[in-house]
Amino acid sequence: MSNLSDFISSFEENYGKLVESVEIFEETRASIIAKRGSYIEIAEILRDEYGFVIPIAGGAIDYPEENRMEMNYYLDSPDSDFIVIYRVHLARDDLVLPTMTTVWEAMSFHERETKEMFGIDFEGHENMVALLLPPDWKGGYPLRKDFKGEGVE
């Protein structure tokens, strides 16, 4: 799919019911918010059918007032002129997701970093070791909004 509006209309027609929303975010960015149930299935469809094979990055953001976090994956394709941001919402007291390394192998480093900065657990990740923080880090998730210092809960 090389055109953004073609992609949006084709995706909405075939898979619109399996995701929460599909929208144009900026001129060359498409944003897809997934449901927890069909999370990995839609990722595989994006990779195989629409050709989004280049993994750019993965990261999270914390909204403590709305009591939720959001996990984003950024994907690119060699034939298209736009990127896709694949998102899912998580409740703050239920931070568990299946791992994306089964679909895009290179998300491994980004999931390790998100686990130590935000505390989101990725089930099925093979090598969940600290990436950036020291190995004797005494607790606390630094990029959460209520982080007060190392070792302070």
Next chain:
Amino acid sequence: MPEPKIESEIMRISWGPQHPMSGQTRILLDTDGEKVHKIIADIGYTHRGIEKVLENRTLIGGIIPIERMNMVDSSNIGIGYVTACDKTYGLEVPERAQWIRSLICEMGRINSHLYAFGLQAEATAYFPAVFLWTTIDREVLLDLFEELTGARWSYNHFLPGGVFKDFPEGFEAKILEAVQYLRRRFKDYWNAMIENPMFEMRCDNVAILEPKDAIRLGATGPVLRGSGIPIDMRKEEPYAAYNSLDWEVITEDACDIMARTKVRFHEIGQSLNMMEQIAKEIPEGETRARFSPFSRAPEGEHITRVENSRGEMSIHMWTDGTTNPYRVKIMPPSLRNMYVFERLAELSEIVVADIPVVVNSIDPWYLDSDR
């Protein structure tokens, strides 16, 4: 005499932060004799928490910490952040300012590629002469930077809405002189590095990265273009003045270390052409749009993608109506290339003696990947 019973075992070598060629990181190698079975990259020795620090600064005050993410090539990171600020505030940058931004970015790119050559020559052929050549050639560029921006390394010359100051008197003539000098030196570097039989022996057909693996593992920058795939953010999402300049994307098909070095060489040639065009054809006009530094940023989120000398760098900025950003997510190129480096041991045969050469062909900058 009876033969001794020889068993092979895996030994783990730690190539640590205190080593002349390792950089600021530790790399663990699982070896069996000379063959490397597994590479584990233990990064994080220069982690500063820039993403948290930027939440406590205003949008314009955040330019200072973020340019120190990569000291050699700081303009190509600063422009990503400043373009995101431009989009947030909805500012229209005048054309002369876009051309000045492109000039500073291209000079930073040449600076960074010369630094990579110095390290690569020292690792491959123990050639400290080339490393010392690069220190004097980079001084030519650093003198130009000092005259234009006031600093040698992290310039902080970009502002939302334009650049800080215009060219001083007679600056275009100095740019043309520097370009001529660097073109003469280009031939010396080519003879010393590419036409050198020691380089050919150590770099041809070593650490081959096939195109489909490069795409699947998320390689970026000269690592990706050295495998034949023409992806460059300056053509995909043009920013600054790259639409108005005359240049092309460089790719090589050999997929080995020599191909990546040649990509960097030809990129320096393209950058020198662009500097010459800018010095001769820059349009007149203003250099800054009107903007008040402490104004509140409207609510929203924006993503910017720029081409650093090591690959694609993206910034995703969320703002919430106050003077500080809500969250800034930085996606550096070296983190993606370090994952490719870890998998290279499984994709091709590497021996222990090749490891410094392979690392310098990937050209990671650990302050970038650790933020």
Next chain:
Amino acid sequence: MEQEEQASRILENVPGASLAYKLVDFIDGWSRKYSIWPIHLVTGCCSPEFMQVSGVRFDMERLGVLPFASVRQCDCIMVVGIVSRKMADRVKYLYEQMGEPKYVVAVGACPTGKGPFYDSYSIVAIDEYVPVDVYIPGCPPRPEAIIHGMMELQDKIVKERRLGKIE
């Protein structure tokens, strides 16, 4: 201390001993100040400026400063740039492995007092881990400032007393 008292008695009573002591002191200080070997350890973002100082234009080797790889044969650690917690343990480990007399130079605003990242959760100031002799401010410091800092260290080496208060 016992050795110092013995030394003071010898220098006062034996004729010519204090002159001989001053001569040996001078030769020792002079030869050590022109041969400070720092170790190959760059910790942070000021490292390109360090490379330029040991390059061709601002030549640091004319002062005798030669970066060397093996820690047991070096005299000083130049802590160049930011020091995170993970790296500070390594710096302390290396400091304990060096032989006496040893010196530490903190180059840049970041190892001195955290620099532009003053409110970061992951950086430390290096003088909580090892004792520092010379601080060189700047972000990054100019090459002339780094050379000035090394010359201050040379002055400090010459003025050190070898055997207590004897003058």
